[in-house]
Amino acid sequence: MKAIVLAGGKGEGLLPYTEKVQKEAITVLGKAIINYTIDGLKKAGIKEFEIIVNEKGNQIEEEVEKLDVSFETIVQKRQGIDGAVLDGMEKIDDDVFVLAFGDIIAPAEFYKSLMDTYIMTGRQAVIPLVPVSEGTETYGLVKIIDNKLKVVKESSTLALGGAYILPKPKDNFTSLLDYIDLLASEAKLNYFIWSENWVDIGYPEDLLFALETLLRRKESVISDKAEISKNAIIGKGVIVEDNAIIEDYAIIKGPAYIGKNAYVGSFSLVRDYSSIEEGAKIGAYCEIAHSLIEPFAEVGSKSYLTYSIVGKGAKIGASVITASYPAQSLSRPRFNKLGALISPEKVIKHGSIIEAGMKI
Amino acid sequence: MCGIIGVVSNKESNRLAELVVSCLNRLEYRGYDSVGVAALSSANLEVRKAKGTVEEVVRKKNIKELSGYAFLGHTRWATHGAPTDYNAHPHTDCSNNIAVIHNGTIRNFKELRDELQSLGHKFKSETDTEVIPHMMEEYMKRGMDTFQAFRSAVKSIQGSFAILAVVKGERRIFFAKRDNPLVIGLGDDKTFVASDIPSFLPYTRKVIVISDGELGYVTPNSVYIEDENDNPIDVTSRIKIIDWDASSASKEGYPHFMLKEIHESPIAVKDTISGLLSEIDKVSEIAEEIRESSRIIITAAGTSYHAGFYLSLLLSRKGYMSIPLIASEYHNFRAKKGDIVIAISQSGETLDVKMGIRKFKEEGAKIIALTNVIESDIARESDYKLYMRAGPEIGVAATKTFTSEIASLLFLYSLIEKESISYLESAHETVRNVITETEGFAKKIGEELANKNNAYYLGRGLGVPLAMEGALKIKEIAYIHAEAYPAGESKHGPIALVENGFPIVFINDGELVDELEKNLQEMKARGGKTYSISVNKRLNFADTEILVNTDEKLSSLAIAPIIQLIAYYASVKRGYDPDKPRNLAKTVTVE
Numbered sequence: 006m007k008a009i010v011l012a013g014g015k016g017e018g019l020l021p022y023t024e025k026v027q028k029e030a031i032t033v034l035g036k037a038i039i040n041y042t043i044d045g046l047k048k049a050g051i052k053e054f055e056i057i058v059n060e061k062g063n064q065i066e067e068e069v070e071k072l073d074v075s076f077e078t079i080v081q082k083r084q085g086i087d088g089a090v091l092d093g094m095e096k097i098d099d100d101v102f103v104l105a106f107g108d109i110i111a112p113a114e115f116y117k118s119l120m121d122t123y124i125m126t127g128r129q130a131v132i133p134l135v136p137v138s139e140g141t142e143t144y145g146l147v148k149i150i151d152n153k154l155k156v157v158k159e160s161s162t163l164a165l166g167g168a169y170i171l172p173k174p175k176d177n178f179t180s181l182l183d184y185i186d187l188l189a190s191e192a193k194l195n196y197f198i199w200s201e202n203w204v205d206i207g208y209p210e211d212l213l214f215a216l217e218t219l220l221r222r223k224e225s226v227i228s229d230k231a232e233i234s235k236n237a238i239i240g241k242g243v244i245v246e247d248n249a250i251i252e253d254y255a256i257i258k259g260p261a262y263i264g265k266n267a268y269v270g271s272f273s274l275v276r277d278y279s280s281i282e283e284g285a286k287i288g289a290y291c292e293i294a295h296s297l298i299e300p301f302a303e304v305g306s307k308s309y310l311t312y313s314i315v316g317k318g319a320k321i322g323a324s325v326i327t328a329s330y331p332a333q334s335l336s337r338p339r340f341n342k343l344g345a346l347i348s349p350e351k352v353i354k355h356g357s358i359i360e361a362g363m364k365i
Numbered sequence: 366m367c368g369i370i371g372v373v374s375n376k377e378s379n380r381l382a383e384l385v386v387s388c389l390n391r392l393e394y395r396g397y398d399s400v401g402v403a404a405l406s407s408a409n410l411e412v413r414k415a416k417g418t419v420e421e422v423v424r425k426k427n428i429k430e431l432s433g434y435a436f437l438g439h440t441r442w443a444t445h446g447a448p449t450d451y452n453a454h455p456h457t458d459c460s461n462n463i464a465v466i467h468n469g470t471i472r473n474f475k476e477l478r479d480e481l482q483s484l485g486h487k488f489k490s491e492t493d494t495e496v497i498p499h500m501m502e503e504y505m506k507r508g509m510d511t512f513q514a515f516r517s518a519v520k521s522i523q524g525s526f527a528i529l530a531v532v533k534g535e536r537r538i539f540f541a542k543r544d545n546p547l548v549i550g551l552g553d554d555k556t557f558v559a560s561d562i563p564s565f566l567p568y569t570r571k572v573i574v575i576s577d578g579e580l581g582y583v584t585p586n587s588v589y590i591e592d593e594n595d596n597p598i599d600v601t602s603r604i605k606i607i608d609w610d611a612s613s614a615s616k617e618g619y620p621h622f623m624l625k626e627i628h629e630s631p632i633a634v635k636d637t638i639s640g641l642l643s644e645i646d647k648v649s650e651i652a653e654e655i656r657e658s659s660r661i662i663i664t665a666a667g668t669s670y671h672a673g674f675y676l677s678l679l680l681s682r683k684g685y686m687s688i689p690l691i692a693s694e695y696h697n698f699r700a701k702k703g704d705i706v707i708a709i710s711q712s713g714e715t716l717d718v719k720m721g722i723r724k725f726k727e728e729g730a731k732i733i734a735l736t737n738v739i740e741s742d743i744a745r746e747s748d749y750k751l752y753m754r755a756g757p758e759i760g761v762a763a764t765k766t767f768t769s770e771i772a773s774l775l776f777l778y779s780l781i782e783k784e785s786i787s788y789l790e791s792a793h794e795t796v797r798n799v800i801t802e803t804e805g806f807a808k809k810i811g812e813e814l815a816n817k818n819n820a821y822y823l824g825r826g827l828g829v830p831l832a833m834e835g836a837l838k839i840k841e842i843a844y845i846h847a848e849a850y851p852a853g854e855s856k857h858g859p860i861a862l863v864e865n866g867f868p869i870v871f872i873n874d875g876e877l878v879d880e881l882e883k884n885l886q887e888m889k890a891r892g893g894k895t896y897s898i899s900v901n902k903r904l905n906f907a908d909t910e911i912l913v914n915t916d917e918k919l920s921s922l923a924i925a926p927i928i929q930l931i932a933y934y935a936s937v938k939r940g941y942d943p944d945k946p947r948n949l950a951k952t953v954t955v956e
Contacts, residue, residue: 121618200620
């Protein structure tokens with residue numbers, strides 16, 4: 006069975022960040038978002054991938070190449086999700102395929118459950134449903150009527166799980182959701198509820214929630230190739246990758262992730278649910294909490310970042326503060342806080358104070 | 366729900382019998398009131414079957430001594446037709462040349478049976494399944510070959526099924542599937558067909574999934590499948606190698622049986638109501654007995670007690686002398702002639718309940734049993750039997766059986782009160798809608814409660830037993846200390862414990878809302894974190910509220926899945942396995 010993986014969207018909820026970087030190429034704990042999907046599907050037995058991309062397809066290729074999988078990218082020709090699926094289906098010869106969204110962070114068991122259900126029930130189509138409570142209008146929701154799924158816009162807290170097994174339709178469809186409804190009405194579809202970790206990355210708060218989800222039950226793993234000062238303090242649930250440098254008196258309180266070749270300066274505090282991705286640099290006397298610092302970003306000394314996302318290669322001056330409350334216009338308000346969304350390669354002046362929820 | 370397994374081999378031996386027994390052991394979760402095996406050898410077709418567990422039947426019927434090259438095995442969960450030796454599968458035709466096992470329901474079996482009987486076929490069981498071997502026999506008499514006869518029989522059936530059949534003289538197993546699972550396992554020198562993969566997982570990981578409407582046969586080295594239009598299917602492209610464990614397979618994608626079973630509640634309620642409707646004369650007779658009794662004692666334990674307490678409150682409100690009695694406290698009550706005892710037990714084996722009904726029977730009371738297991742101990746010892754039809758429940762903490770108990774008791778109550786039961790026709794849809802509309806919110810509340818060590822569940826009126834069930838559920842599987850009180854009682858003591866952030870879950874069934882709201886404000890004034898689960902009428906001032914709208918008579922069925930989901934998500938968030946709560950057993954058979 007082949008998988009069509011969708012990675013060609015505009016990432017509107019993360020604009021302007023996604024103008025330069027494709028959403029699915031954003032890294033979280035050293036791994037691009039799309040690679041969570043592909044890795045999970047690979048572990049569930051899928052060997053070939055058709056990845057639908059847009060003009061930023063090279064970013065996706067660069068990330069997926071890090072995995073040992075057979076894939077090809079297809080530049081999307083038709084519009085929207087429906088168009089992307091149709092473009093992908095042209096490369097599918099099998100009767101049945103997996104359709105997966107490349108912006109879901111879920112454990113491999115999620116995809117395994119999908120395959121198990123397909124095999125066990127013998128139904129031609131399988132859809133996982135995920136309980137959601139915040140921003141329900143931002144998800145594709147379903148109701149279950151007479152044991153059959155019906156795609157709806159409201160009055161439900163069960164969202165489509167973003168990875169489906171579907172039979173290839175005889176003729177092209179005009180709407181994926183209508184096709185799902187049709188399969189359900191013909192009793193060809195089976196569903197199950199996935200109650201464990203699952204994050205659909207659509208908005209800045211989703212990235213922060215993904216960080217929390219991924220770091221919550223992580224054991225501490227410290228690479229013996231990392232350079233950690235004897236005077237630094239490493240707390241519980243901290244991952245430190247190869248060649249990371251943690252200077253004197255820095256505190257990595259955890260749960261936190263320090264990526265390959267990342268640098269944390271003296272007296273800095275990296276605390277709960279933060280990630281300093283590969284090659285990122287945090288100067289001295291900084292405090293970072295609930296934040297995602299993308300690869301090769303630099304944060305000047307004495308800065309204070311909370312509930313924030315700093316894009317790849319961005320430069321944050323010294324003494325920069327991101328306010329995170331009162332939270333502004335959260336689409337999926339899991340926390341009542343949101344700091345700044347700083348786009349890749351942006352430069353923030355020394356001493357700037359960035360208001361809560363700013364998107365730069 | 367039943368478990369079926371078939372295996373066909375190149376070699377004839379009794380080692381195949383041992384293999385089938387091991388497959389049956391792994392299928393036992395799918396049904397466990399009777400067991401049977403058919404062994405086909407070059408000389409003979411022999412069927413051995415009986416009521417009981419796999420272990421009991423295998424021992425009693427010496428199943429391991431059977432020899433053959435093809436075997437069928439079946440574990441049954443009776444829904445129609447009592448669990449008896451003769452109703453156990455496999456079923457055979459008049460000449461004992463054909464053996465069939467079946468999972469599902471044949472809707473038109475009465476018509477088929479009448480027709481076959483008019484043609485002279487003799488039936489030995491009360492099951493719907495038995496029409497299949499007789500139909501095959503009839504078609505073969507008319508000149509069809511065995512496969513044509515099987516195909517024609519399958520096409521005559523309306524309903525749902527997974528069927529396996531063997532015919533004397535043939536080294537193959539016929540199969541057909543519609544709406545019930547069926548998978549083929551390809552071994553080295555043998556082929557399996559079963560209702561699930563775990564049954565044959567130790568012997569092969571190479572599988573072919575059979576789709577709805579397909580039928581065919583397997584031999585030791587080949588598989589033939591055709592679609593519903595009789596077109597052969599290329600099976601080689603369908604072979605899959607699986608690499609997962611048995612437990613995850615049987616959950617059909619759900620992370621835990623408990624969650625799967627909460628989601629099965631609508632079907633459990635639907636099947637329960639239709640089962641009771643099919644025997645409405647009997648239920649009406651029971652209702653009449655209750656109406657005429659001097660006192661109604663409702664005895665049960667744990668979750669079943671809460672369902673019983675709910676009925677007791679309903680009856681008390683109508684002026685009946687109704688006494689809810691925790692089963693293990695049966696010593697404290699003396700029954701007398703004219704009393705009716707309603708004994709509720711999911712398993713029908715709960716020892717406390719059994720001891721109580723024996724005592725009350727001796728003291729002159731009549732006993733009505735409500736269980737989920739047909740002809741279980743408690744049912745057999747009772748004067749009247751009512752059955753839920755929730756299907757087997759694997760999660761230790763009762764979920765779909767609680768909902769089915771409530772549905773059954775509402776049905777009974779309405780007959781006692783001589784009111785229409787039409788509102789129960791949509792009960793399963795209410796349960797389903799509530800789950801769909803609230804699961805995400807229940808998850809959020811459960812995950813918040815997971816961070817607490819104590820909680821109160823408060824309700825008024827009919828909300829009290831549901832509050833008790835909510836507190837029990839979260840204790841059972843999330844190990845959060847929770848107490849339930851009538852909300853009015855809370856200020857007479859429990860409120861002393863309420864401090865900043867102390868969680869209190871209010872069960873608001875839409876009655877007595879103003880009074881409940883005052884209690885909520887009392888709790889908030891002391892810093893309590895308040896949650897409300899409300900039906901139809903909002904409970905103002907709660908920090909977090911789940912509100913559902915439904916027929917007020919179904920409020921208990923609306924609340925039940927929500928409190929179960931809250932407990933489930935609290936347990937998962939705390940990192941526990943909700944299917945196997947510590948120190949608890951599914952069936953309590955000790956005092």
